[in-house]
Amino acid sequence: MLTPFHLAINVTDLEATRVFYGEVLGAKEGRSAPTWVDFDFFGHQLSFHLGPVMKTENTGHVGDHLVPMPHFGMVLALPDWQALAARLTAAQVAFILPPSVRFEGELGEQWTMFF
Template sequence: MTLPPFHLAFPVHDLEAARGFYGGLLGCPEGRSAAEWIDFDFFGHQIVAHHAEGMEPKHSNPVDGHDVPVPHFGAVLPMEEWRALAERLREAGTAFVIEPTVRFEGQPGEQATMFFLDPSGNALELKAMRDPGKLFAK
């Protein structure tokens, strides 16, 4: 199943830090930009970092024994790409909110997942499904 790309705009406190994080560490190609925003190709999806002062407080919800940060955004990657990115993030000294792990083991929604923050404190989740066809399975 191929899903259409999404578009997401989100606040950051420092565009150059966002450029280094998304473009450098995550390897997301940069698209259009202006003095107050930058487009990135986030694993085939368009995200836009907008300069904004003052970030909203973060919350969390319990999911499978972890405190999942809310709000968050992310992408579903092929398993090998997820593993390579997890290793690159570990090597870069990324402080994970939730370390790379497998959750819902043995269930239809079994997935590898990791949560971390960008330099502005935006929470990201990157995951890979054991069976990609079961992304929305109950």
């Protein structure tokens, strides 16, 4: 059994956060207050609080890509990943790195996207 994690992140706009996580990503909203909101994110708890946003000015090399650091993500079965990529593309989400496959045909092949 996978143990759920809790991650708290600062945001500057709770309403835009509700739209993105609730409507675009389809996450179920949980508890909330005027300054924060929780979401069930693939069985884990994301908590968004009003406050200054942490900068992601650093990058790390992964294959041929520079990826934002720090970052977090979900490991999904390929059909679920493809459905999420299609949903984000249809919603015209701006990708930092668009959906693609890395290390194709190699040990560690991975489908990835950053948004």
